Amino acid sequence: MKLLVTGGAGFIGSAVIRHIIGNTADEVVNVDKLTYAGNLESVAEVSHSGRYAFEHADICDRPEIDRILARHQPDAIMHLAAESHVDRSIDGPADFIETNIVGTYTLLEATRAYMQNLDENRRNRFRFHHISTDEVFGDLPHPGDTPDADQYRFTERTAYRPSSPYSASKASADHLVRAWRRTYGLPTIVTNCSNNYGPYHFPEKLIPLIILNALEEKPLPVYGKGDQIRDWLYVEDHARALYRVVNKGEPGETYNIGGHNEKTNAEVVHTLCDLLAELCPRLGGYKNLITHVPDRPGHDRRYAIDAGKIQRELGWTPEETFETGIRKTVLWYLDNLEWCQRVQDGTYQRERLGAGI
């Protein structure tokens, strides 16, 4: 197969590309605009492969997307390109509307035109896989509010109730993808995944931010009480799940992907402090750097995924526990501090984003 991956220079897209080139015989075309979040170093370990190609392009640019599809003739599209940081969407929603909604619309239309020129056999096998988030569902009851909270999980039938400009833009994109399936018969598949963590995560996100601030002995910011619950999945498990879905998933279906690892943000920060104290001992440890800061406006309280469908129907389960994945992650950051420095240079100094007005 030849897979066209959008956003392949980002955190999850690069993990998908490293997985495909490293573990399969498939070819990959990486289409990325290289925003502040995109970095080709994240695919450097596989980019020498003859099965890898890069196209520097904006998914909102229809003539460019038409040219790329005509040139590379992919068998499937894995669409990950997005503006992805909730805090940035609070400060400036425009880019989120443009890339996440208009960009997805542009890709859908370009794909529809491209498919008309495929022979019947290739058209029947073609897939448009849209990668989305569990944040489209809004938040779940929190154990602090109700004793039966753990009975609630997001399933593929949960109604959409997004809270932030980011999640609303992703929800809009999901709706467009489903409409293009129903109206035009496009062979689309949607996946909604929980919070990812692992190597090559841009340092604005919680886990790398805490690791890097701790190593520089800077405050470790925790939003509000730190009791917000997320369901953490190691990024390489997500990449394996996405590859399974694009190969074996049913067109028209949705699959939820999650790690069965519900943790409060405070627990995650404490775990990171413990690991760093073991791997990079500091007098007094790291927990005394924890600083509670005003909460994010509209902050969702709890996410948790029921990943039963992808397990039953496609046989996918995560390989990493939170404990094994978080240790790998910390070790990776300790070995790759120069990557962290380079991706932040000139664009980001780990300042507070999205505090609201």
Ligand code: NAD
């Ligand atoms: P990321 O911000 O790390 O990477 C996004 C990539 O998209 C970057 O390489 C960027 O350059 C590229 N990009 C942005 N705008 C573009 C445009 N207009 N044209 C072409 N390329 C563009 O994001 P990520 O964390 O890797 O997330 C990838 C996808 O997975 C997103 O769609 C996100 O909504 C979804 N997702 C993320 C998580 C998570 O925990 N990070 C969880 C579930 C789903």
